[in-house]
Amino acid sequence: xxxxxxxxxxxxxxxxRERKNSKIQVFTQIMVNILNNIAIPCLVVAVVSPxxxxxxxVAAPEVTSTxxxxxxxxxxxxxxxxxxxxxxxIPTSYHPPxxxxxxxxxxxxxxxxxxFVSMCIISxxxxxxxxxxxxxxxxxxxxxxxWHRLLESSLPSIAKPV
Numbered sequence: 759x760x761x762x763x764x765x766x767x768x769x770x771x772x773x774x775r776e777r778k779n780s781k782i783q784v785f786t787q788i789m790v791n792i793l794n795n796i797a798i799p800c801l802v803v804a805v806v807s808p809x810x811x812x813x814x815x816v817a818a819p820e821v822t823s824t825x826x827x828x829x830x831x832x833x834x835x836x837x838x839x840x841x842x843x844x845x846x847x848i849p850t851s852y853h854p855p856x857x858x859x860x861x862x863x864x865x866x867x868x869x870x871x872x873x874f875v876s877m878c879i880i881s882x883x884x885x886x887x888x889x890x891x892x893x894x895x896x897x898x899x900x901x902x903x904x905w906h907r908l909l910e911s912s913l914p915s916i917a918k919p920v
Contacts, residue, residue, distance in 0.1 A: 768912075795877065803869045810862035813854075822851040893917050 804810040825848045830840035892913050899906035910918075 799870050799873065800866055803866050804862060807862065807865040807869060809859060809865040811856075811858075814856045818854045818856070820851050820853055822849070824849045889914075889917060 805815060806812060826845045827848065828843045829846050830842070831844050832842040833839070834841055892909060896906070896909040896913050896917075897919065899909055
């Protein structure tokens with residue numbers, strides 16, 4: 759939130775040497791926020807979650823099993839019936855291929871919902887309170903002091919007194 763509200767706009771202003779509300783800066787800020795808050799977390803969950811594409815990048819462990827089959831070891835020569843069976847073991851193993859199980863959307867909700875809810879709570883309550891604190895500190899700061907200049911440079915122009 760600090761990155762999106764303060765660092766990114768000031769970084770863009772410093773890099774482009776233009777006013778803070780230019781169309782390019784607003785577009786860039788929107789795109790970076792979409793990437794940071796939606797696209798990148800979704801991609802991380804898709805790659806890391808075992809319900810998504812994890813086994814497409816990391817091979818699944820080898821599956822080993824033993825199959826037993828019956829083999830007739832003694833046959834009655836007259837009737838052709840089996841007189842004695844033995845079970846012979848056949849060990850087998852294989853590396854399972856990647857298969858998509860259609861549970862990725864549930865994983866996105868499971869992993870990302872807590873971060874998204876926290877971000878929304880902070881954006882809804884903490885950010886406005888910090889902005890009100892900035893305004894209050896700015897109104898109480900003595901003009902000409904370093905503190906006043908610092909608050910003046912970081913406070914958005916819409917929040918400054920007329």
